[in-house]
Amino acid sequence: MSIDRIGQGYDLHRLGPGGRLILAGIQIPSDKGLIGHSDADVLFHAVIDALLGAAGLPDIGQQFPDTDPAYKGIDSGQLLQRTLALINEQGYTPVNVDATILAERPKLQDYKRKMRENLAKLLHLDVNAVNIKAKTNEGLGEIGSGQAIACQAVAALRKNQ
Numbered sequence: 001m002s003i004d005r006i007g008q009g010y011d012l013h014r015l016g017p018g019g020r021l022i023l024a025g026i027q028i029p030s031d032k033g034l035i036g037h038s039d040a041d042v043l044f045h046a047v048i049d050a051l052l053g054a055a056g057l058p059d060i061g062q063q064f065p066d067t068d069p070a071y072k073g074i075d076s077g078q079l080l081q082r083t084l085a086l087i088n089e090q091g092y093t094p095v096n097v098d099a100t101i102l103a104e105r106p107k108l109q110d111y112k113r114k115m116r117e118n119l120a121k122l123l124h125l126d127v128n129a130v131n132i133k134a135k136t137n138e139g140l141g142e143i144g145s146g147q148a149i150a151c152q153a154v155a156a157l158r159k160n161q
């Protein structure tokens with residue numbers, strides 16, 4: 001399958017006591033949760049920006065402003081679905097998505113498959129077209145000390161005929 005565009009996305013959210021840790025729509029047991037205006041799903045946010053970037057559209061902060069009460073506590077899966085509609089309107093369809101989560105803890109190994117499946121379902125992609133990797137920050141910086149989780153993502157699109 002040919003590829004017409006690629007885009008990259010990045011996001012970071014602070015971790016704080018209490019709250020929920022949601023990555024790719026999956027709630028993961030953790031003593032700390034991600035802090036944000038929405039559900040703070042850092043993986044979905046990075047993927048959204050990768051998709052928007054590939055389609056040449058304004059970024060997540062412009063599409064879904066965190067000053068808008070409509071997005072308070074929103075399931076970022078809904079934002080991802082709206083993003084898919086936006087890129088479809090531009091005549092594009094996702095080909096594959098690849099993401100890397102930077103988190104010191106918790107260990108995400110056991111959740112990667114579920115996260116991939118959820119992301120693939122929302123983007124109407126085969127699970128093999130969606131990859132999620134996870135790594136620590138080797139104990140360094142804000143991520144390494146458990147104050148934040150970040151995510152990087154790349155998305156490829158094809159132009160519809």
Ligand code: MG
Pocket residue numbers: 011012013036040041042045
């Ligand atoms: Mg975010």
